[in-house]
Amino acid sequence: MSAISQLLERMRTLRLPPGAAAGVIAVPSAGDELAREVGFLFKRLDAIEQRSQTAIERARAEAARIDAAADAERRRLLADAQSEAGRQAAELLEQRRTGVEQARRSMLEVAARDAERIVRRGRDRTPAFVDEVVQHLLEGPR
DSSP states (O other): OOHHHHHHHHHHTOOOOSSHHHHHHOOOOHHHHHHHHHHHHHHHHHHHHHHHHHHHHHHHHHHHHHHHHHHHHHHHHHHHHHHHHHHHHHHHHHHHHHHHHHHHHHHHHHHHHHHHHHHHHHHHHHHHHHHHHHHHHHHOOO
């Protein structure tokens, strides 16, 4: 509590001085005079305090609303990000599958061409090889 708040609170709660005489005679005290001088301020201060409390309550309510909206937006963004990540992962997986399938087909085509070339070479060379083997057998050991 600030010093001015403490002073004003003390002035607000001033009472008659203790003792029987003060209650019967109602002798003015310095507190009574001070209270009359600044009494009008208390209504204004009470109104200001009430407005400040209202403003604080409104600010807290607005902060809670903003916090709730931010939390909802965070959840929405997270869901969007997860959905986008899933979509991108599926797209990347499909691209890789397509690439692997193309590589597989390409390898099979190369292997088929190589096998065909080897078979053709074998067929082309077989008669000469057979002639050479037969010639060698006919000649006998050397």
